Amino acid sequence: MAGNLNGSMFVAGTAVAGAGEVFRAVDPATGTELEPAYAAASAAQLAEAAEAARIAFPAFRRTAPEVRADLLRAIADGLDAEPDLVDRVRAETGILPERVAAERTRTSNQLRLFADVVTEGSYLGLRIDRGNPARVPLPKPDLRHRFIPLGPVAVFGASNFPLAFSVAGGDTAAALAAGCPVVVKAHEAHPGTSEIVGRIITDAVAGLGLPPGTFSLIAGHTPELAVALVTHPAIQAVGFTGSRRAGLALTAAAQRRPVPIPVFAEMASINPVLVLPGALSERGPEIGRGLIGSVLTGFGQLCTSPGLVFVPDLPDADALVEAAATAVESSGSGCMLTPRIAESFAAGVARLESVPGVRRLARAATEDDISALCTPTLFDTDLETFLEHHEELTGEVFGSVTLLVRVPGDLTEAVRNHVLPLLEGQLTATIHAEPDDHDAAAGLLDELELLAGRIVFNGWSTGLEVNDAVIHGGPFPATSAPATTSVGTRAIERFLRPVAYQNVPPALLPRELQDDTRGIWRRVDGRFTA
């Protein structure tokens, strides 16, 4: 497989080897190093990529929407056609082949969705308030509003979605759609996957005759390199998915710049679930099985994995708990993304286990031959223990583990008065409710929407529909920018800035703001029209 890989990064259209420290990917299943070797970008190579993006920006931002759509579709087609991709992803990440295939489809579909977003055009936020030179006492000016791209965007690949949140992932798709050149810092855990995808994008950029600086991919694994990228003067915004510590470090670096820039960092979330009594009684075992199905997805290495579940301490709870425990026990252990993530997971599970009053209900069979091992584990505890030890029990443990909390008495009241004040901002919150729970659910919904970016009813938070209405975001620390989403069509808005044009002569107006342009949704004198 390494035969197709050269250990390259791509700087403005050219495949080059990094001039910095050498590293290799590790197969997390076996712990063995993978060929070829990669080397980190030097400071000069990083600067070259950022400068090329700066130079590419004026031409790239003025490309016709159809050209950017063609670019996104060419990348999607390249991903779909690449024969070596699934194997390399699997080798570098331990993700099961069928999940890799599904992630590839999601990634290419996401690129095509953004191609549609660009050509549909409503993301431009067109607003026209027509003037009236005859108004007294002062003439009314003609004012027209649109969004323009911010400039070069730095994207940090995430370890857990080596395709969907990495080199050609959502941030890259949204930034290119917006008209922003992209410099990706490859995640050091999947450099080969990154090289494959980076070549596809580089070829697509060249194939369309776009400025070479439209895309660069640099390698590296140190915090210093990450900070150097975020603080390069050419970079105007940052997309990041990863740990809280890294996200906060990048945000702080961006704020220390002479000209601060926005960092859209999607960070930590434990994704609480509330099971109301009617739902517990009606379908407790189904909820128990569904929960574990969600927790096992991707071996829990998803931002939306449900890590904390509140269940009424009623006799019906036993069936839910039993179904969940059985599901865990009948599942297998699996391979995590990296040895370090597996270590963190084991430490997190041990930390939960060490809290007095927390019981391990079940765990999956261990498989000794996996290097970066995830052994899915189910815990439970009572509300009193949870409240007393909430600091240890509300931190995200990345991996297949979840904690059931049995709540005596009125779950709604207990959650509202005692639990929610202890929780930090979340990507998601889930309610299981039947019609006789609806009064209680309505009150909880009111509170949960202040806590999370997406509220799920009678389902699971894992599995994200990518469309106009979805939000993958939420109050801090779920993201550093709670007004935005990193998934769905609104993700493009992160890389845009509004400009108003006052009394600009019609011939000089941007084409989409001219009176005779039709077909793009716009707001004219207060009314939407296409």
Place this chain on the structure above:
Amino acid sequence: MAGNLNGSMFVAGTAVAGAGEVFRAVDPATGTELEPAYAAASAAQLAEAAEAARIAFPAFRRTAPEVRADLLRAIADGLDAEPDLVDRVRAETGILPERVAAERTRTSNQLRLFADVVTEGSYLGLRIDRGNPARVPLPKPDLRHRFIPLGPVAVFGASNFPLAFSVAGGDTAAALAAGCPVVVKAHEAHPGTSEIVGRIITDAVAGLGLPPGTFSLIAGHTPELAVALVTHPAIQAVGFTGSRRAGLALTAAAQRRPVPIPVFAEMASINPVLVLPGALSERGPEIGRGLIGSVLTGFGQLCTSPGLVFVPDLPDADALVEAAATAVESSGSGCMLTPRIAESFAAGVARLESVPGVRRLARAATEDDISALCTPTLFDTDLETFLEHHEELTGEVFGSVTLLVRVPGDLTEAVRNHVLPLLEGQLTATIHAEPDDHDAAAGLLDELELLAGRIVFNGWSTGLEVNDAVIHGGPFPATSAPATTSVGTRAIERFLRPVAYQNVPPALLPRELQDDTRGIWRRVDGRFTA
């Protein structure tokens, strides 16, 4: 006049005296202190206001849109009806009575505009992607998106718009419209004006039976008090208009919080103007007079005052310069907002004057009997001097002063290659162009939209139309949040956050997201509909 003033602030519906340090407003025309005395809020009073806002939020955010519209209209009516307002504003700020009256109208109209925004409802950003349970391989969930208010907002009154950007100004109107309680920190230069307006809002809140914590007004004049407000855990966002130093200090304080919050700070701008050769030839004297009219507006104490004007160094330039110089000389000096602002202005003018190669072309007659004196002044220089001394010449001098820069050769090329790279982000940029300038203007427009939030053609940047399409914002340091505007209907978006609802039962959905709600613009399955 002081008979109607009690030296009060308003904490959650109650008029109280500050428990901190005592201070008085100063009449900038005479330098004399004004009665009554005011006292800064103590830490406990500040906390009481912020806590009351926190408590008010759940009920206030759920008020019907019509109720918030009624609140905004009641405040507008109260402002319009208040007999003592104009005199007190004039006494505290030196602003001419006719300008105060115009600002009052702007402020009450702005409140009424936001009342319309609330009831019109498109600010809610409704998006519905309907589900399909029959989709294979996975059912498609129903997803619905809306914006919800962030929570209590801290608003800092600005000195230069004691009504329009102060207690009941744009930030307060936008936050209340959004459903966010407001804690205003009154500007220390106009405490009496603030008391009058604070009483109007407090009465309006009480009159509608809204939670008292919906609005508080606290007094104070120290940076410590400002930081204490921004870092209070109940506060969720900050609106600020003022100096770069203060804006950056508040932004930094907000970022140091355990849960960082957004600060929407509108700061410095010098608002460059470019006069192209055709416009110079066609209407040089008119441009010269228009420029000075704009520079004299509010004695230059506007964020949008044009401080830097690039003119081709052609024989036609003399007529523009002469008209501008005559307009300055035939104007009078005037009163600035505060003695400190007058000192800064004098220092700024002296700094310009001290640059070798900068000539004072004209200044208005001095009036010795004004304490906080502004003597409007016109400078010019050549491009070479400007480029050599750009650091001294591109800083905002708050007040009626502007610098003409004579540009030899091709103005467009010189501006693009030499001037624009030296300029920081701006609120506005202005081009004067006739049809034969359009080719050059098109190229400049492309560059200026990267520099500024609003581009003005053949007019002046002062005077802001408040509507859907306007942007009062721009790249840093014009604002700390370039994706937003502090004027116009989009200002409400600053105080909102999106939430997605997945498979929420119809009866539990927010009313505006239910299928049978009509009349609000929304995006359903990709199409806008009302």
